[in-house]
Amino acid sequence: MYIYTVVFLMKVIPIMASAGISGFESPASEYSDLGLSIEDLIIKNPNATFIGQATGTSMIGVGIFDKDILVVDRAVQRKNHDVIVCTYNGEFACKILDVDNRLLISANESIPPIRINELDSFRIEGTVICSLRCHRPCYLPGE
Template identity: 55%
Template sequence: MFVIPIFIEAGITGFESPAAEYTELGISLDELIIRHPNATFIGLASGESMQDVGIFDGDLLVVDRSENVSTGDVIVASYNGTFVCKIIDKTNRLLISASKNYQSVYISEDDDFKLEGVVTSSIRLHKNRAELSRCLPS
């Protein structure tokens, strides 16, 4: 028989919090997801075109301006006056959606295109999304 060693102190009912063993690790989400604080911003994802890479409408995107951009990276860019989140193909000058429901877009010389940064992580809010919306400019 397999025995799980659980030590219960007198006067305590129930079990210790499962998170208690992690309290001494000193994990900071800022340090974990932001490598270059002075070059990083957070944006709000909108739409369904990036769902196949796990980015959903309302997710927070951590975007690092100092990361080197490679083909296949998820990026945020200004494209003809609109901020977009896409997969970049530098060789073929394409902005690729992660959904087959959306066509790739060729970046021509006439387009107003500016790479804003590489998406290094995304955060999905399961509660209090309405509070986040109130914090954003209209």
Template identity: 55%
Template sequence: MIDSNVDVGPGIKELEKSLDNSLLSDSTFIGRASGRSMEGVGIFSGDLLVIDRAAKVKHGDVIVAVLNGLFVCKIADLKNNLLLSANPENEPVKLTEFDQYNIEGVVTQSIRMHRANLALG
């Protein structure tokens, strides 16, 4: 058990500002994960993804991309030009010159939903 106190006094507004600035800068957007292909890296269906459009993609980053008209969340294998799942049941996607492909951003954080929120869909 962890014993700690959370001050809910006047300082809470400062915390809200800091979280807004670090989680939701101008270059970030939120997406919802769907499916089981990224469970191996701790992203589960229904999780919210914080995606940074300004982050430079590095080999091994978890990214969100549009691939042939569909949003996908995958691991970027820049050395082999592949999109990888974190589930061994899914085959790697080899990108070719025929694919319409655009990286939307790097997943910097994921948020697990513990209670259904109808407003989020």
């Protein structure tokens, strides 16, 4: 997993795409002056938020696929069964956190849970707030 700091700005226009419409005013015209941003929608703690890129298939059961972009918040209060990003024995991982049983759970039945014991190096880096899927290649800094 690669880690990046959030530094992007974007405007979002809330419209529904529809095929076959011609000769009408754009349905987005009434939204042209709204200052909407994706940051306002998903980033609540800008100074504690970072993005990373998922690799592998261990989280497909919760809709996180290979090369998806993860928005991770370090300031969010974690709850049992949250999707988290952590370092486990020197490797970055994205897993479901089972606090009660001290487990890191994959969202893929073919990958067994990992028990966290006292000898393991383990640190939670943050809670995954959302994942973004690029429909064209995404080029993150450092690639």
